[in-house]
Amino acid sequence: MKNKFFDIKKPEGAVVKSAASSVFRSKYVLAHFDKLSHLEDDLKRLPSNEEFMFLQTENQFNAFTFIPAVAKLHTIRHLYAATYSISRRAIEALVELHDKGMIDAITLCISDSLIKRNPKTIDLLTAMISSRGNIKVQFCWSHAKVALMQTDEGHYIVEGSGNWSENAMYEQYLFANSKSVYEFRKELFNNVTIRHIADANGLKAV
Numbered sequence: 001m002k003n004k005f006f007d008i009k010k011p012e013g014a015v016v017k018s019a020a021s022s023v024f025r026s027k028y029v030l031a032h033f034d035k036l037s038h039l040e041d042d043l044k045r046l047p048s049n050e051e052f053m054f055l056q057t058e059n060q061f062n063a064f065t066f067i068p069a070v071a072k073l074h075t076i077r078h079l080y081a082a083t084y085s086i087s088r089r090a091i092e093a094l095v096e097l098h099d100k101g102m103i104d105a106i107t108l109c110i111s112d113s114l115i116k117r118n119p120k121t122i123d124l125l126t127a128m129i130s131s132r133g134n135i136k137v138q139f140c141w142s143h144a145k146v147a148l149m150q151t152d153e154g155h156y157i158v159e160g161s162g163n164w165s166e167n168a169m170y171e172q173y174l175f176a177n178s179k180s181v182y183e184f185r186k187e188l189f190n191n192v193t194i195r196h197i198a199d200a201n202g203l204k205a206v
Helices: 027-043 062-073 088-099 121-129 179-185
Strands: 053-056 074-083 103-111 135-140 146-151 155-160 170-177 194-199 202-205
Touching: 027 121, 062 074, 062 088, 062 103, 062 146, 074 170, 088 103, 088 121, 103 170, 121 135, 121 202, 146 179, 155 194
Parallel strands: 074 103, 103 135
Antiparallel strands: 053 170, 074 146, 135 194, 146 155, 155 170, 194 202
């Protein structure tokens, strides 16, 4: 019996967007599109409706890799991402994906300890989103690690142990396509106690 989980062709009509170096300036984005050659060797496709994929990796790709994996096939209408920490290069990559039209809107939920732990990253973040009204950042007491990607084709969820950094170790992920789970996980962003917020108006306490 053929393996249903991995060896399936990509959906018909899916448009693969170019990741050529002439298109993307950010090395972080390029690296993750390049790493997708390894992810695609094993995965082959995005999860179908109400499908859940349980993945394990070792020194291969990290949580950010799933974002361009979806974005290169389908425009992400809204990306919600909760993380304890985020690197400067990840911020630059997200903004570039947004500017290239691959992600329409971004809402980040980051641990507010980052404000004191890494003020330079916060300065970069507020500077880059100051002219971009569709990118908002809320800071709260959170250790959640989840990304939600709403597209015209599905509602994708990624959660697991991996951080948005380049030090991937032995990690586990759940990669799913489910509107009900998407809405459930979105409560992490809607019901959280926000301590600070950053948007086009800058960083401010709430």
